[in-house]
Amino acid sequence: HGIIAYDSCIRGIGKLEANPKRTSEDLDANWEVLAEAVQTAMRRYGIEKPYEKLKELSRGQSVDQAALHRFIKSLDLPKQVKQRLLALQPADYTGNAAQQGSSI
Numbered sequence: 001h002g003i004i005a006y007d008s009c010i011r012g013i014g015k016l017e018a019n020p021k022r023t024s025e026d027l028d029a030n031w032e033v034l035a036e037a038v039q040t041a042m043r044r045y046g047i048e049k050p051y052e053k054l055k056e057l058s059r060g061q062s063v064d065q066a067a068l069h070r071f072i073k074s075l076d077l078p079k080q081v082k083q084r085l086l087a088l089q090p091a092d093y094t095g096n097a098a099q100q101g102s103s104i
Helices: 002-014 020-028 031-044 050-058 065-074 079-087 097-102
Strands: none
Touching (some): 031 050, 031 065, 031 079, 065 079
């Protein structure tokens, strides 16, 4: 039964296709994927409780571009850091995935 199930899974996975349009739409609707970058900057510049502040922003609601940008602008960060954060787009942000992948 295990071999039959495994074979069925392999055949099913082989039928899957990526949907780039839908992926792009999902990213555009979920700006909270940039929370890691914002939280990292907050920690770097000594802003207290960055995780908790971001949690307040996103609790019970989705985060759109306008909400995230308002939040970033309200932070006590150097101007150039704010500009870099405001320039980020969900589809372009990968965090440190490239560094982690190259160490494998």
